[in-house]
Amino acid sequence: MEYLLFIFAVGLAAFRLYRLRRLQHPLPPGPTPHLWSGNVHQLPSSHQWRTYAEWGHTYGPVISFRVYSKRTIVLNSLKAATDLLDTRSSMYSDRPILWMLTELAGRGLSVFNIPASHPWFKKYRKTMHSGLSPRPTMSYRPIMQAHSRKMLLSFAASPTQFRSHIRKNAASLILEIAYGRTSEDQVEYFVSVISVIEEGTKAHAVVVQPGWWLSSDLLRFIPSWFPFAEFKRLAAFQKKQMKRLDSVLYDWAKGQIESGDYVESFTSLNFRQNMSSALYAGASDTTVGILIAFVLLMTLHPEVQKRAQAEVDRICEGRMPTWDDEPDMPYVGALIKEVMRWSPVAPLGLPHVVTQDDVYDSYFIPKGTTVLANIWAIAQDETLYPSPFTFDPERFLGPNPQFDPRKFIFGLGRRVCPGQHFAETPISLNVASVLAVFNISKAVDEQGREIEPDVRFTSSTTSHVENFPCSITVRSPELLELVATESGRTTSD
Numbered sequence: 127m128e129y130l131l132f133i134f135a136v137g138l139a140a141f142r143l144y145r146l147r148r149l150q151h152p153l154p155p156g157p158t159p160h161l162w163s164g165n166v167h168q169l170p171s172s173h174q175w176r177t178y179a180e181w182g183h184t185y186g187p188v189i190s191f192r193v194y195s196k197r198t199i200v201l202n203s204l205k206a207a208t209d210l211l212d213t214r215s216s217m218y219s220d221r222p223i224l225w226m227l228t229e230l231a232g233r234g235l236s237v238f239n240i241p242a243s244h245p246w247f248k249k250y251r252k253t254m255h256s257g258l259s260p261r262p263t264m265s266y267r268p269i270m271q272a273h274s275r276k277m278l279l280s281f282a283a284s285p286t287q288f289r290s291h292i293r294k295n296a297a298s299l300i301l302e303i304a305y306g307r308t309s310e311d312q313v314e315y316f317v318s319v320i321s322v323i324e325e326g327t328k329a330h331a332v333v334v335q336p337g338w339w340l341s342s343d344l345l346r347f348i349p350s351w352f353p354f355a356e357f358k359r360l361a362a363f364q365k366k367q368m369k370r371l372d373s374v375l376y377d378w379a380k381g382q383i384e385s386g387d388y389v390e391s392f393t394s395l396n397f398r399q400n401m402s403s404a405l406y407a408g409a410s411d412t413t414v415g416i417l418i419a420f421v422l423l424m425t426l427h428p429e430v431q432k433r434a435q436a437e438v439d440r441i442c443e444g445r446m447p448t449w450d451d452e453p454d455m456p457y458v459g460a461l462i463k464e465v466m467r468w469s470p471v472a473p474l475g476l477p478h479v480v481t482q483d484d485v486y487d488s489y490f491i492p493k494g495t496t497v498l499a500n501i502w503a504i505a506q507d508e509t510l511y512p513s514p515f516t517f518d519p520e521r522f523l524g525p526n527p528q529f530d531p532r533k534f535i536f537g538l539g540r541r542v543c544p545g546q547h548f549a550e551t552p553i554s555l556n557v558a559s560v561l562a563v564f565n566i567s568k569a570v571d572e573q574g575r576e577i578e579p580d581v582r583f584t585s586s587t588t589s590h591v592e593n594f595p596c597s598i599t600v601r602s603p604e605l606l607e608l609v610a611t612e613s614g615r616t617t618s619d
């Protein structure tokens with residue numbers, strides 16, 4: 127009895143303390159909720175980052191909203207995101223438990239979802255670092271260059287298919303790094319498996335939307351044959367697809383290694399199935415978005431393209447660009463930063479969760495709150511980037527360059543993207559190489575009139591520029607010939 131009274135007293139004291147902190151410090155502001163369902167009715171079904179940024183203009187850089195009992199705060203400023211995710215990373219590095227994703231779909235211990243307090247977390251990060259940091263990435267340069275050259279030849283052969291060439295380039299590169307060398311046919315096959323990942327990513331985007339949290343949290347125990355248990359069937363589908371993805375590639379790599387005829391890869395060095403697939407999942411849909419945005423922006427800004435091409439021509443004098451040219455090409459470097467800022471590929475990053483009650487900027491942030499860094503809002507913050515919607519590489523040049531967006535578009539704190547360096551290395555070569563060999567311009571219709579691209583973005587965990595028409599033509603047949611010779615092909619292959 128005494129024991130029960132003690133527990134009751136401790137519980138009451140904790141509750142009082144909580145109430146006291148709540149009274150002293152309000153929750154971060156946000157739109158007015160309904161009593162029971164919270165802000166469900168105000169949440170958009172797509173491009174949430176835009177709505178959160180608008181709310182930020184009304185309520186301040188740290189906003190909060192509620193979906194039934196689940197609270198989310200959104201950090202719309204660089205300062206708030208740095209203060210919480212970076213400076214207080216010991217409290218802000220876990221992922222929310224989304225039953226749908228982590229438990230029902232069986233991804234709880236994946237690299238992306240594992241709690242930061244789990245003993246595997248540090249091992250995962252260390253292994254990622256050993257495969258993706260600047261030193262190993264340097265050793266991948268010849269592979270990256272070979273894949274880049276293949277992409278250039280594909281651009282020349284079928285320019286209207288540029289989107290799929292970019293996708294294939296990213297996929298075949300990470301396949302080789304993660305699993306070992308593949309033949310063209312195998313790449314084709316594995317690339318078809320990529321669509322599975324994309325389905326998975328789409329499902330992920332659905333289940334991390336606030337409305338789904340409640341349904342999956344409260345209703346997770348109902349059997350999947352129930353008429354309204356669609357979310358459970360979706361989870362089961364995702365689980366099956368992700369398992370297939372993990373095993374198809376891993377089993378192939380293992381087979382190669384066992385046969386003795388293989389090249390070194392992340393799998394041969396680490397033998398961790400879910401880590402190899404994390405590399406693949408992290409890389410297959412991100413760098414693609416940057417390169418597609420680059421093509422769009424060159425279509426829209428011929429003056430920027432001309433200036434970048436002039437720089438490449440001046441430095442390379444008839445040869446293909448290499449990584450050693452980077453310091454001598456400040457304008458191309460600024461252009462890449464501006465593409466990344468203008469079109470952040472992971473606009474809300476991945477959700478974090480706070481593991482203790484906290485007070486920030488005199489607001490109370492209860493333990494268990496989901497925390498989103500609005501990377502899109504930071505990239506469009508006019509105090510950091512005047513005229514933020516204008517594409518202007520100049521902003522990163524001169525004596526007072528604007529803030530380097532690479533410091534936040536890969537996330538912040540302990541969960542910061544481990545693939546940043548690995549991602550940037552092929553992007554810089556691909557951009558400089560495309561500028562050297564091709565001209566990108568607006569497509570023309572049958573009457574010879576230029577077609578103005580309609581700029582729209584997809585909405586998922588990652589966001590890309592939607593399909594748009596453009597014209598890609600060879601500006602340097604000599605360089606194209608050089609690329610073909612180096613790759614052991616002819617330009618007509």
Ligand code: HEM
Pocket residue numbers: 237238239258404405406407408409412413416471472474475476477535536537538539540541542543544545546548549
């Ligand atoms: C332009 C390219 C890329 C961008 C913009 C990007 C962005 C991000 C962001 C915003 C996060 C979430 C960070 C957070 O939770 O705060 C993340 C996580 C992650 N990224 Fe990337 N990424 C890119 C490329 C890559 C590549 C190439 C790889 C692998 C080769 C990769 C692997 C990962 C992994 C494994 C995580 C999860 C880390 C964890 O939860 O501990 N990413 N990335």
